Amino acid sequence: MTTTANDNDAILRAEDLTKEVEFEGASLTILRDVDISIARGEAVAIVGESGSGKTTLLGLLAGLDVPTRGRVWLDGDEISAFNEDERAQVRARAVGFVFQTFQLIDSLTALENVMLPAELRGERTAREDAIRYLERVGLDQRLKHYPRQLSGGEQQRVAIARAFCSEPLVLFADEPTGNLDTKTGHHIADLLFELNHENQTTLVLVTHDRSLAERCQSSTELAAGAVIA
Amino acid sequence: MNLRLILNFILSDWRSGELHLLLIALAIAVGTVSSITLTVDRLQKAMTKEASVFLGADRSINSRKAIPDAFVQEAVNRGITTSSVVAFNSMVLSSSDNTKSHLASVKAVEGNYPLRGKLRVAEEPFGATTETTEIPKPGEIWMNSRLLYILDVELGDEVEVGYATLTLTGIIESEPDRGFSMLDLSPRVLMRAEDIEATQVIQPGSQIDYRLLLVGDDATFRGLYQALEADLEGYRWRNVKDSDARIGRALERAESFFLIGGSMAVLLAGVAIALSANRYARRHFDHVGILKTLGARPRAVLWGCLGLLILIGVIGIAVGLFAGATIHFGLVWYLTERVLTNVAEIPPASIAPILTGIVTGFICLFAFALPPFLDLISVSPLHVIRRDFRRAGVSSLITYTCAITGILGLLIWYSGSWSFTLWLLLGIVAVTLIFGTAAIVLLRGGRLLGMQAGSVWRLALSGLQRRNVENTGQIIVFSLVIMLLMILYLVRTSLVEEWQEQLPADTPNHVLFNISAAQRDDVEQFIEKYATEGDLAAFYDGRVVALNGTPVREYQRSRSNVAGPRLSSGRQLTWSDEVPANNEVVDGEWWSPGTEELLVSVERDYALTWGLNIDDILSFRIQGQVLDVRIANLRALEWNENAQFNFFFVFPPRVFADIPSSYRAMIYVPDEHRAELSQLIARNPTMTVIDVDSIIKQVQSVIDRVTMAVEWILILVLTSGALVLLASIQASRDSRIKEHALLRSMGGTKKLILGSLTAEFLLLGLMAGLVAIVGAELSLYLIEKELLEFEYATRPEIWVAGFLLGGGIVASVGYLSTRKLVRLPPVTILRDAG
Incomplete structure (x- = not known):
C-alpha cells in the first residue's frame, strides 16, 4: 500500500478494493485488496505491466465501475455505495478523463468536442471556455477541424482541452501518450503536467512508461492485480 | 481464403x-x-x-356467326378444354295444349357445360334453389319456374321448341354465364346442343349468339390468341375482366x-x-x-x-x-x-x-x-x-x-x-x-x-x-x-x-320487367312491404325527331364534330312529378306537380353535348304520336353510381296521359322475403324477373x-x-x-x-x-x-x-x-x- 497523504486530506481514497469477473463459469480476480489514498493536488502514477489491473483500478477510482468488494471515496462521497446515476453526478462535478485512444466524437469539430462536457451540464458559457482551452493547447487555428483532419497528437490535445475545460478536481489519464510517437508523447505529457499545475488538479495517471511515471510525485505499482510498490 | x-x-x-x-x-x-x-x-x-364464373369459363369467343371448327380444333390441340353454347330466342309450347306458349331465351349446351361455376335449380316452381353439377340429357329440357307456370306444365310433361319435342326434367333458376343481352331477357330454357338440329330454328337470318367457352392456363391462352388473332374479325375474344365491369x-x-x-x-x-x-x-x-x-x-x-x-x-x-x-x-x-x-x-x-x-x-x-x-x-x-x-x-x-x-x-x-x-x-x-x-x-x-x-x-x-x-x-x-x-x-x-x-349492402338484387299498369300497384305494395330498396319507373320508347322545328338528322349534321350518344337514337323515357332521387336540377326549374304543360327535363351533359337550352322545343315521337315539349330544366346525375333507373329525358305525367305504359322495377329483396317475391311473380306471370343476387354475391x-x-x-x-x-x-x-x-x-x-x-x-x-x-x-x-x-x-x-x-x-x-x-x-x- 502506498499512502502519500493523510487520509483526512485525501481527495481520493480506496480500501480493500477487489474486482472479480466471471469467465467461463469461474471467478477471476483481476484486482485484489488494493488500498490507496491520494491527496488534493497530487499527481500519482499507477504503473505496471499489461494485464496487471491498472485500467481496472482507474475505472473503479473514477466511479466508472463498482468493486466486487471494498470502498472508494471521491471528494468526500463514498462512490462505491452510489448507484450509476449518483456516480455520474459525481463524475460530472469532479472528474475529467484523458484516454489512450483519445475518444473524440468523429462527427463533432474540435470545438464541439471540447464543449461537450459543459453542454452535458447545461452550462451556457461552454463555447468561450472551450475556445480558451483550445487556445491554451495551441489549437486555436483548428477549432472547426474534425478529428479525422487532426494528427494523433492534435487529437490528444483536443482531449486534454476537453478534460480541463470542465475544471475537474481529479483528472484520470489512461496511457495518454500510449498511442503517440515519443516526441509527440513528450509534448503531450508536458502539456498535461503544465495544465495540471495551473489548475491545481489532482492527477491519476495510468502508464507503463517509467519516465512519465517519474514526473509524478508518487507512484503505485501493480502486478497481477495486487499493489507491489 | x-x-x-x-x-x-x-x-x-x-x-x-x-x-x-x-x-x-x-x-x-x-x-x-x-x-x-x-x-x-x-x-x-x-x-x-371465382370471377371466371361470370363467363362460365376462363375465356370465351363470342359471335353472331357460328364458331369455326378450326378454332375449336386449335384450342383442343393446345390442351384447352372447350364447350360450345348456342343461345337464341324461340317460342316454347306445351305439347298437350298448343295455345299455351311463350317466348323463351334458349341456351343449347354441350355435355361438359358449364366449364366454370354451377347451375342453380329448384325442385318445384318458385321453390328453394340448390346448386347442381348436372345438366339436361339429350332429349330433355329444363325451364325457368315462370315458363312452367305460363305453359301450365309439370316436370315429366313434354314441351315443344321449334319442331323438337323434349321432356321437361328440371327447373333452372340461374346459370353462371347468364348475360344481359336482349337474348337473355326472356325466361331461360336449357337444352342440349345435340337437339338443336331437330328444332330447325336455326335458319339464315336468325338472331343467334354463338359462344365457345374455354378453360386452360394463361400461357396457353396467349398462344391460342396469337394463333387465331388474324381470323378473329367478327368474333369477340372475352376474358373475365370483360364479363363484369365491376370485377x-x-x-x-x-x-x-x-x-x-x-x-x-x-x-x-x-x-x-x-x-x-x-x-x-x-x-x-x-x-x-x-x-x-x-x-x-x-x-x-x-x-x-x-x-x-x-x-x-x-x-x-x-x-x-x-x-x-x-x-x-x-x-x-x-x-x-x-x-x-x-x-x-x-x-x-x-x-x-x-x-x-x-x-x-x-x-x-x-x-x-x-x-x-x-x-x-x-x-x-x-x-x-x-x-x-x-x-x-x-x-x-x-x-x-x-x-x-x-x-x-x-x-x-x-x-x-x-x-x-x-x-x-x-x-x-x-x-x-x-x-x-x-x-x-x-x-x-x-x-x-x-x-x-x-x-x-x-x-x-x-x-x-x-x-x-x-x-x-x-x-x-x-x-x-x-x-x-x-x-x-x-x-x-x-x-x-x-x-x-359500387356494391352497397342493399344493391338491388332483382330487376322486374314488363310490369303493366294493372300490375303496378301490386309491385308497389310489394316494394313497400318487403323490399328494403327499390325504384319503380314507367318506361316508354321514343325518340327526338326535331329541335325547334329543325329535323333532328339535319340538326345533327350541322354538329358533325360532336361525339357521344346520338340525339336521334331511340331513348327510354319516363315521367315524374318530382325530381328523381339523386338527380339535381342545375338550370331552370322543376315543374309543379300536376302541371298540364308539355315539358321535359334533360340530362345536363347530354344537353351540353347537343347544345340544348332551356325553352328549346323538342319534338318526340312516342308510340306513333309526335309531341312538342319545351325544355323546362337540366338535371345533373351520376350514371351507374346509384341503384336506380336513370334517364336522359323525364316528362311530367301529363305527357303520357294517352299512352299505354309499361313499368320496370329494381329492388333489393332480403333472403327472408324471397318466398313473397316468388308469390308476386306467380301472381303476375307475365312480368319478367332477373335475379342478380347470385351475381352480386359473387x-x-x-x-x-x-x-x-x-x-x-x-x-x-x-x-x-x-x-x-x-x-x-x-x-x-x-x-x-x-x-x-x-x-x-x-x-x-x-x-x-x-x-x-x-x-x-x-x-x-x-x-x-x-x-x-x-x-x-x-x-x-x-x-x-x-x-x-x-x-x-x-x-x-x-x-x-x-x-x-x-x-x-x-x-x-x-x-x-x-x-x-x-x-x-x-x-x-x-x-x-x-
Missing part, C-alpha cells in the same frame, strides 16, 4: 451478432417478396377463377396495388440490406486490415467477401423462403377457414413466386450489399496501424451504379413495366433530393433552437446535429417509410371504399378477397418498413455506443441520456413525419389521378397520422432499440468501445 476460413469468420460473426441484422434483413426481404408474390399469385388465381376494375386496381405494394416492399428491403451491409463492412475494416498485414492478397479477400456474401445469401434466402411460405400458408389458412368459408378451394401455388424470392434475394444482396463489401477489399493494411487512415474506398459511382442497376432490374422484372419503374424511380430520386434538403434545413433549424432549449432537448438537438449526415439519411429513410405506409393505407382505403360504394366475394389481400400486403410492407427503421437505427448503433459511454464517463446520468435519446428520436420522427406528409400528399395526387384514376382530395388525417406515426413509431423504436446501450457500464470507454 479457403472455405473453411470463410466459414470460421461467418461462425464467429454469427456468435458475436455481427451478421444477425444483415441476415434478418435479407430473410425479411425474401420473405416479404415471396409471401406477397405467393399470396398474390394464388389469390389472383382464385379471384380469376374487371376491382381486379385491375388490385393488381396495380399489389404492384405498388410489392415494389415498395422490395425497395424497403433493399434499403435495409444496404444499411446493414454497410455497418457490417465498417466493422470489419480492422479484420481485413489484419488479414492483409498477414499477407492476404486483394484477390483472396475478394473471393472471401464473395464467398461470405453467397453463404449469407443462401442462408438468408432459405430462411426468408421458409418464413415467406409460413406467412403465406398462415394467410391462406386464415382466408379459407375464417374469412371466405363458402368459396371454392384456392388453386395451388406455382413455382414462380419461389423463384421471385430467390432472385430478389440475390439481386438485393449483390446490388445493395456488394458495394460496402467491395469497400472492404480496398482496406489498406495501414488501417491496422492507424485507424484513422483513410482507405481508398469504392467510388461512390460504383456503389450507386450497383444499387440503381439492382433496383431497376428488380422493379422491371417485378412490375414488367419500364414506364412504371422509371416513374417510381424518378419519384424516389426526386423525393430523396427534396427530403434531403428539407432534412438538412430542419436539422440546422433544430441546432439554432437547441441553443435556447433546456438540457435534455439541448442535448437531443446537438445529438441530431452531431450525426447530421446519418440523420439526414435517417430522415429520408423514415419519411420514405412513413410516406409509403400512408400512401398504401390511403390508396387501400380509397380502393376498398370505392368497391364498397362480385362481393371477389371484392372481399381482393380487400383481404390488399390489407395483408399492407401489413407485410409495414413489416419491411419497420425493419428499415430498425436497420437504420442499428447502423448508428456503433457511434452511439461510443458516445453514450463517453457522455456517461463525463457525468451524464442515464435519465438525461435516455431522455435526450427519446427526444432525439422524437424530433427525428417529427421531422420525418413532416417531410413524409408533404411527400404523401404529392404522391397521392399523382397515384390517384394518374394510376388509379380517382379524384384527388387532400386528407387532413394524413397530417395527424404523419406526425403521430413519425414521432410515435420512431421515438418508440429508437428508444427500445438503443436503451440497452445506455445500460452498458461507462467503464467500456476504457476498453475502447469504438
Whole structure:
C-alpha cells in the first residue's frame, strides 16, 4: 500500500478494493485488496505491466465501475455505495478523463468536442471556455477541424482541452501518450503536467512508461492485480 | 481464403451478432417478396377463377356467326378444354295444349357445360334453389319456374321448341354465364346442343349468339390468341375482366396495388440490406486490415467477401423462403377457414413466386450489399496501424451504379413495366433530393433552437446535429417509410371504399320487367312491404325527331364534330312529378306537380353535348304520336353510381296521359322475403324477373378477397418498413455506443441520456413525419389521378397520422432499440468501445 497523504486530506481514497469477473463459469480476480489514498493536488502514477489491473483500478477510482468488494471515496462521497446515476453526478462535478485512444466524437469539430462536457451540464458559457482551452493547447487555428483532419497528437490535445475545460478536481489519464510517437508523447505529457499545475488538479495517471511515471510525485505499482510498490 | 476460413469468420460473426441484422434483413426481404408474390399469385388465381364464373369459363369467343371448327380444333390441340353454347330466342309450347306458349331465351349446351361455376335449380316452381353439377340429357329440357307456370306444365310433361319435342326434367333458376343481352331477357330454357338440329330454328337470318367457352392456363391462352388473332374479325375474344365491369376494375386496381405494394416492399428491403451491409463492412475494416498485414492478397479477400456474401445469401434466402411460405400458408389458412368459408378451394401455388424470392434475394444482396463489401477489399493494411487512415474506398459511382442497376432490374422484372419503374424511380430520386434538403434545413433549424432549449432537448438537438449526415439519411429513410405506409393505407382505403360504394349492402338484387299498369300497384305494395330498396319507373320508347322545328338528322349534321350518344337514337323515357332521387336540377326549374304543360327535363351533359337550352322545343315521337315539349330544366346525375333507373329525358305525367305504359322495377329483396317475391311473380306471370343476387354475391366475394389481400400486403410492407427503421437505427448503433459511454464517463446520468435519446428520436420522427406528409400528399395526387384514376382530395388525417406515426413509431423504436446501450457500464470507454 502506498499512502502519500493523510487520509483526512485525501481527495481520493480506496480500501480493500477487489474486482472479480466471471469467465467461463469461474471467478477471476483481476484486482485484489488494493488500498490507496491520494491527496488534493497530487499527481500519482499507477504503473505496471499489461494485464496487471491498472485500467481496472482507474475505472473503479473514477466511479466508472463498482468493486466486487471494498470502498472508494471521491471528494468526500463514498462512490462505491452510489448507484450509476449518483456516480455520474459525481463524475460530472469532479472528474475529467484523458484516454489512450483519445475518444473524440468523429462527427463533432474540435470545438464541439471540447464543449461537450459543459453542454452535458447545461452550462451556457461552454463555447468561450472551450475556445480558451483550445487556445491554451495551441489549437486555436483548428477549432472547426474534425478529428479525422487532426494528427494523433492534435487529437490528444483536443482531449486534454476537453478534460480541463470542465475544471475537474481529479483528472484520470489512461496511457495518454500510449498511442503517440515519443516526441509527440513528450509534448503531450508536458502539456498535461503544465495544465495540471495551473489548475491545481489532482492527477491519476495510468502508464507503463517509467519516465512519465517519474514526473509524478508518487507512484503505485501493480502486478497481477495486487499493489507491489 | 479457403472455405473453411470463410466459414470460421461467418461462425464467429454469427456468435458475436455481427451478421444477425444483415441476415434478418435479407430473410425479411425474401420473405416479404415471396409471401406477397405467393399470396398474390394464388389469390389472383382464385379471384380469376371465382370471377371466371361470370363467363362460365376462363375465356370465351363470342359471335353472331357460328364458331369455326378450326378454332375449336386449335384450342383442343393446345390442351384447352372447350364447350360450345348456342343461345337464341324461340317460342316454347306445351305439347298437350298448343295455345299455351311463350317466348323463351334458349341456351343449347354441350355435355361438359358449364366449364366454370354451377347451375342453380329448384325442385318445384318458385321453390328453394340448390346448386347442381348436372345438366339436361339429350332429349330433355329444363325451364325457368315462370315458363312452367305460363305453359301450365309439370316436370315429366313434354314441351315443344321449334319442331323438337323434349321432356321437361328440371327447373333452372340461374346459370353462371347468364348475360344481359336482349337474348337473355326472356325466361331461360336449357337444352342440349345435340337437339338443336331437330328444332330447325336455326335458319339464315336468325338472331343467334354463338359462344365457345374455354378453360386452360394463361400461357396457353396467349398462344391460342396469337394463333387465331388474324381470323378473329367478327368474333369477340372475352376474358373475365370483360364479363363484369365491376370485377374487371376491382381486379385491375388490385393488381396495380399489389404492384405498388410489392415494389415498395422490395425497395424497403433493399434499403435495409444496404444499411446493414454497410455497418457490417465498417466493422470489419480492422479484420481485413489484419488479414492483409498477414499477407492476404486483394484477390483472396475478394473471393472471401464473395464467398461470405453467397453463404449469407443462401442462408438468408432459405430462411426468408421458409418464413415467406409460413406467412403465406398462415394467410391462406386464415382466408379459407375464417374469412371466405363458402368459396371454392384456392388453386395451388406455382413455382414462380419461389423463384421471385430467390432472385430478389440475390439481386438485393449483390446490388445493395456488394458495394460496402467491395469497400472492404480496398482496406489498406495501414488501417491496422492507424485507424484513422483513410482507405481508398469504392467510388461512390460504383456503389450507386450497383444499387440503381439492382433496383431497376428488380422493379422491371417485378412490375414488367419500364414506364412504371422509371416513374417510381424518378419519384424516389426526386423525393430523396427534396427530403434531403428539407432534412438538412430542419436539422440546422433544430441546432439554432437547441441553443435556447433546456438540457435534455439541448442535448437531443446537438445529438441530431452531431450525426447530421446519418440523420439526414435517417430522415429520408423514415419519411420514405412513413410516406409509403400512408400512401398504401390511403390508396387501400380509397380502393376498398370505392368497391364498397359500387356494391352497397342493399344493391338491388332483382330487376322486374314488363310490369303493366294493372300490375303496378301490386309491385308497389310489394316494394313497400318487403323490399328494403327499390325504384319503380314507367318506361316508354321514343325518340327526338326535331329541335325547334329543325329535323333532328339535319340538326345533327350541322354538329358533325360532336361525339357521344346520338340525339336521334331511340331513348327510354319516363315521367315524374318530382325530381328523381339523386338527380339535381342545375338550370331552370322543376315543374309543379300536376302541371298540364308539355315539358321535359334533360340530362345536363347530354344537353351540353347537343347544345340544348332551356325553352328549346323538342319534338318526340312516342308510340306513333309526335309531341312538342319545351325544355323546362337540366338535371345533373351520376350514371351507374346509384341503384336506380336513370334517364336522359323525364316528362311530367301529363305527357303520357294517352299512352299505354309499361313499368320496370329494381329492388333489393332480403333472403327472408324471397318466398313473397316468388308469390308476386306467380301472381303476375307475365312480368319478367332477373335475379342478380347470385351475381352480386359473387362480385362481393371477389371484392372481399381482393380487400383481404390488399390489407395483408399492407401489413407485410409495414413489416419491411419497420425493419428499415430498425436497420437504420442499428447502423448508428456503433457511434452511439461510443458516445453514450463517453457522455456517461463525463457525468451524464442515464435519465438525461435516455431522455435526450427519446427526444432525439422524437424530433427525428417529427421531422420525418413532416417531410413524409408533404411527400404523401404529392404522391397521392399523382397515384390517384394518374394510376388509379380517382379524384384527388387532400386528407387532413394524413397530417395527424404523419406526425403521430413519425414521432410515435420512431421515438418508440429508437428508444427500445438503443436503451440497452445506455445500460452498458461507462467503464467500456476504457476498453475502447469504438
